[in-house]
Amino acid sequence: MDLKILEALQEDATRTYMAIGKSLGVAHSTVFDRIKRMEQYGIIKKYTAIIDAEKAGTKNIVAIMTIYTDPKESEKVAEKLCNAPEVLEVYTSLSEELQIIAKVIAENQESLHMFIANSVAPLPGVLRIRTSIVTRKFKETQFSIVNDPKKLTFIKETNNKNGGNKRERRDLSKKS
Amino acid sequence: MREEIYPKSLRTLPREKAFYFFTSIGNYTGESASSLKEFMEKINHVNIKSLEFHLYRGDFEKWINEVVEDKKLAEDISKLQKANPLGDQLRNQLHMVVSKRYQQLTIGLV
Numbered sequence: 126m127d128l129k130i131l132e133a134l135q136e137d138a139t140r141t142y143m144a145i146g147k148s149l150g151v152a153h154s155t156v157f158d159r160i161k162r163m164e165q166y167g168i169i170k171k172y173t174a175i176i177d178a179e180k181a182g183t184k185n186i187v188a189i190m191t192i193y194t195d196p197k198e199s200e201k202v203a204e205k206l207c208n209a210p211e212v213l214e215v216y217t218s219l220s221e222e223l224q225i226i227a228k229v230i231a232e233n234q235e236s237l238h239m240f241i242a243n244s245v246a247p248l249p250g251v252l253r254i255r256t257s258i259v260t261r262k263f264k265e266t267q268f269s270i271v272n273d274p275k276k277l278t279f280i281k282e283t284n285n286k287n288g289g290n291k292r293e294r295r296d297l298s299k300k301s
Numbered sequence: 302m303r304e305e306i307y308p309k310s311l312r313t314l315p316r317e318k319a320f321y322f323f324t325s326i327g328n329y330t331g332e333s334a335s336s337l338k339e340f341m342e343k344i345n346h347v348n349i350k351s352l353e354f355h356l357y358r359g360d361f362e363k364w365i366n367e368v369v370e371d372k373k374l375a376e377d378i379s380k381l382q383k384a385n386p387l388g389d390q391l392r393n394q395l396h397m398v399v400s401k402r403y404q405q406l407t408i409g410l411v
């Protein structure tokens with residue numbers, strides 16, 4: 126039930142308890158209780174708006190930074206990056222070397238460079254940095270219950286059996 | 302009077318004031334220089350793309366002028382930029398300009 130409520134909220138968080146309850150066949154008080162509990166447990170972190178930056182008229186640039194670090198300092202570097210408002214996302218990755226991957230937003234190429242030169246390169250433990258400026262976005266989505274890898278596997282299997290490519294996510298999630 | 306004995310532009314700078322060598326926007330080579338002496342040494346082996354990138358953006362001139370605070374050397378680098386050297390010619394000429402100034406500053410120090 127909680128997953129179904131989460132799925133409903135991720136589709137449209139402005140829906141009322143009543144509307145969600147009606148669609149799931151449960152009382153609105155049940156929806157209310159479960160949502161409040163998930164908020165308390167931090168499962169629901171916050172309610173926000175997904176904005177199309179282009180339509181909103183912003184002309185910022187987005188870049189992906191790969192920062193090669195001294196393993197002893199990588200956590201501190203990652204923490205420092207998290208504190209910078211220019212940095213949207215921070216991940217660590219272990220391939221041949223320890224890397225930090227960060228998504229950065231800047232007003233233009235010059236401000237991007239100044240941020241990296243003045244605030245990232247000087248951090249202790251930074252060995253070198255590779256930056257790719259995003260030129261075109263093909264897909265951007267938040268993690269969603271409907272994108273749960275297990276469900277995706279289920280969708281693939283079902284599609285293969287049926288020999289079709291149609292993804293009826295809502296119906297499938299109701300079955301699961 | 303102490304400044305005449307040990308010129309300010311020869312001091313070692315804190316990490317955040319060092320020069321960080323990039324080859325293009327956001328691509329840091331891992332090389333940095335925290336003093337004029339170190340800067341002079343790094344010119345000899347840093348990627349040539351980095352020297353070209355910074356010279357024509359005016360980064361060397363700006364750092365020497367505003368951080369190292371050596372107006373004379375900043376002017377010399379500005380003149381070099383106007384001559385449009387590339388590749389090894391740039392590396393050699395830049396090294397010559399910086400080392401010449403470094404020698405001027407260090408005369409009589411030892």
